[in-house]
Amino acid sequence: MKHLLLGALAAVTLHTAAWADEMKLAVTTSFHNSGLADALLPEIKKDLDLDVQLLVVGTGQAIRLGEAGDVDAILVHSKAAEEAFLAGGYGTHRREIMYNDFVFVGPKGDAAHIHDAENAAEALQKIADTQAAFVSRGDDSGTHKKELSLWSAAALDAEGFGTWYRAVGAGMGAALNTAAGMDAYIMSDRASWLNFGNKGDLELLFSGDPVLFNQYAYIPVNAAQHLHVQTEQAAQLEDWLVSKKAETLINAYQINGEALFVFNGQR
Numbered sequence: 001m002k003h004l005l006l007g008a009l010a011a012v013t014l015h016t017a018a019w020a021d022e023m024k025l026a027v028t029t030s031f032h033n034s035g036l037a038d039a040l041l042p043e044i045k046k047d048l049d050l051d052v053q054l055l056v057v058g059t060g061q062a063i064r065l066g067e068a069g070d071v072d073a074i075l076v077h078s079k080a081a082e083e084a085f086l087a088g089g090y091g092t093h094r095r096e097i098m099y100n101d102f103v104f105v106g107p108k109g110d111a112a113h114i115h116d117a118e119n120a121a122e123a124l125q126k127i128a129d130t131q132a133a134f135v136s137r138g139d140d141s142g143t144h145k146k147e148l149s150l151w152s153a154a155a156l157d158a159e160g161f162g163t164w165y166r167a168v169g170a171g172m173g174a175a176l177n178t179a180a181g182m183d184a185y186i187m188s189d190r191a192s193w194l195n196f197g198n199k200g201d202l203e204l205l206f207s208g209d210p211v212l213f214n215q216y217a218y219i220p221v222n223a224a225q226h227l228h229v230q231t232e233q234a235a236q237l238e239d240w241l242v243s244k245k246a247e248t249l250i251n252a253y254q255i256n257g258e259a260l261f262v263f264n265g266q267r
Contacts, residue, residue: 023233024071026055026062028142029171034191034260036253048236058141066090069226073234077216078142091219097241098250098261099215104206106185120209121154128156131164133184137175138167147187189214191260242267
């Protein structure tokens with residue numbers, strides 16, 4: 001009986017140790033589509049002996065997973081939503097990690113002539129004026145939230161658009177596929193666009209407006225709300241994400257010679 005009891009305790013100990021080396025991180029589809037996770041995760045495993053299980057969703061869903069305590073941390077890109085998450089007590093703090101930018105992609109013919117636009121608002125106005133086909137993520141993601149804010153800043157209401165505006169309720173890759181199939185305009189983060197293989201007749205037509213800045217931030221879930229949250233592992237990952245090694249890997253990650261992200265984490 002004593003041996004059985006010791007065996008059971010050992011099994012529990014081993015299980016606990018194994019669990020302690022795992023954590024769940026909700027990340028945006030744009031981050032995942034970039035391919036950067038494939039470069040980072042093996043190094044995280046090597047340095048921390050930590051298995052990071054990614055839940056790939058839009059920012060809105062990532063925040064809801066954090067609120068429910070279904071993940072230990074989130075990596076998202078919508079500052080207003082992040083601040084609301086923190087204000088609700090669901091996260092402990094917000095740590096900026098890296099940034100890239102949003103771009104407007106469309107058919108090479110560029111019927112709306114957005115390539116000539118002076119800013120993002122003018123580009124969107126040209127699309128609306130010509131009622132050129134436009135694909136929206138429509139999924140409450142960080143990209144979708146940003147797109148809606150840009151229409152609003154241009155004094156345009158996406159809810160009143162006609163059939164030329166198609167909200168697909170899907171991730172960045174699926175939305176880009178839809179745009180390629182329709183020869184439609186779409187707003188994408190630069191990383192997803194560069195790593196997208198089915199470009200078809202699409203090309204990057206407009207970028208560079210400062211309002212298209214796209215910051216990614218890491219937020220640990222608050223254990224005061226959910227006692228089971230892996231706070232130690234989330235803290236280890238956070239420290240690694242702002243380390244010199246992470247900075248080198250993030251800045252060096254390229255596709256066809258073009259960098260996808262710029263590290264700006266503060267140590």
